Amino acid sequence: MVTVRHTEPDAAIRVEAVSRILARAAVTALRAPSIWNTQPWRWRIEHDVAVLRADRRRQLDPIDPEGRLLTVSCGAALHHACVALAAEGAAVVVDRLPRDDDPDLLATLRYAGRLQPSSPAQRLRHAIQARRTDRRPFDVRPVPEHIADRLRAAARHAGADMHLVRPQDLTAVAVAAGHAAAAERADPAYRAELDRWTGARLAAGEGVPHDTTAAVGARPVPIRDFTGVDEGPSIYSGAEPVDRAASYGVIVTDVDEPAAWLVAGEALSAVLLTATAERLATSAMSDLVEVRSARDLLRRMLGDVAHPVIGVRIGVPAPGALPPHSPRRPAAETVEVVGELMVDG
Numbered sequence: 001m002v003t004v005r006h007t008e009p010d011a012a013i014r015v016e017a018v019s020r021i022l023a024r025a026a027v028t029a030l031r032a033p034s035i036w037n038t039q040p041w042r043w044r045i046e047h048d049v050a051v052l053r054a055d056r057r058r059q060l061d062p063i064d065p066e067g068r069l070l071t072v073s074c075g076a077a078l079h080h081a082c083v084a085l086a087a088e089g090a091a092v093v094v095d096r097l098p099r100d101d102d103p104d105l106l107a108t109l110r111y112a113g114r115l116q117p118s119s120p121a122q123r124l125r126h127a128i129q130a131r132r133t134d135r136r137p138f139d140v141r142p143v144p145e146h147i148a149d150r151l152r153a154a155a156r157h158a159g160a161d162m163h164l165v166r167p168q169d170l171t172a173v174a175v176a177a178g179h180a181a182a183a184e185r186a187d188p189a190y191r192a193e194l195d196r197w198t199g200a201r202l203a204a205g206e207g208v209p210h211d212t213t214a215a216v217g218a219r220p221v222p223i224r225d226f227t228g229v230d231e232g233p234s235i236y237s238g239a240e241p242v243d244r245a246a247s248y249g250v251i252v253t254d255v256d257e258p259a260a261w262l263v264a265g266e267a268l269s270a271v272l273l274t275a276t277a278e279r280l281a282t283s284a285m286s287d288l289v290e291v292r293s294a295r296d297l298l299r300r301m302l303g304d305v306a307h308p309v310i311g312v313r314i315g316v317p318a319p320g321a322l323p324p325h326s327p328r329r330p331a332a333e334t335v336e337v338v339g340e341l342m343v344d345g
């Protein structure tokens, strides 16, 4: 057996057909959203099993010391892979966090035969290609209620709940976001990390490019400022408010531990892809939970009964060109396939 990078066109290595199906899904999963586009995962495919591991070298210590957002990102990649497999008609058995003594081993997917590709799976598979984070202020039309219900159902189907923020709770979310922004802006380690992931890291097909970001502007709930210094015009300064029709969801779990974070990432992916399939625009908001006091505030808003894992902003996209897709690392860096060396003669 030899290990090959996914894209090595080496004719002397034979890869099983089942491994190729799993590898294609792992490559598709590269399009998953991740915190600051860190893409903190690795796939290894051997025979009929794909193994998903966390890549801790990509963990963002200033905002994610426990690896919560890293694990959520890997959960999103796991869900993307499962969507790709379902759309291709491949059944898999997923085992989450299968070993206590190996915390970086997040999931295994074992091929379990053919199934009829369903059209919902194919819709979500198309949404993988279409989805991108849209941080622009949304259109003035609100998210239709029946679609919001569908998004909640998608989260639940993936194993977590999405709490839709009620108008009377919007102030709590705004205060949490503003508080997190001020605390992070004042932290030199945060600014240095942000600088790397919006600058030097871009050359490697990772990080957040400037043309995918948007000015904070006078929004009821401020979004993350990727410049790290721009406080933006507050809605209290008399500036014309924008983004007033945005809806906010919070993915919540019963417990605050890695297995729940992974499932929350799957639910996040399910919500984002379902929204995209419904022609809605989205942007994840983890700033709401990165700072302890902001997370506590959200938890109180949720009645102290659930753990907020990540926020998501949802709306009707504004007219005009959609933001560009952000780049991805080469597949060969994240997907390894074990193949068989073919010997002539």
Ligand SMILES: Cc1cc2nc3c(=O)[nH]c(=O)nc-3n(C[C@H](O)[C@H](O)[C@H](O)COP(=O)(O)O)c2cc1C
Binding pocket: 031, 032, 033, 034, 035, 036, 037, 069, 070, 072, 073, 076, 131, 132, 133, 134, 135, 207, 208, 212, 223, 224, 283, 284, 285, 286, 287, 288, 310, 325, 326
């Ligand atoms: C766990 C997680 C946290 C994120 N947090 C934020 C955030 O706070 N603000 C933001 O604008 N985007 C956030 N994003 C979106 C990522 O920046 C985005 O997915 C990544 O840059 C790749 O771009 P794409 O979604 O357009 O493919 C987050 C995504 C994930 C998965």
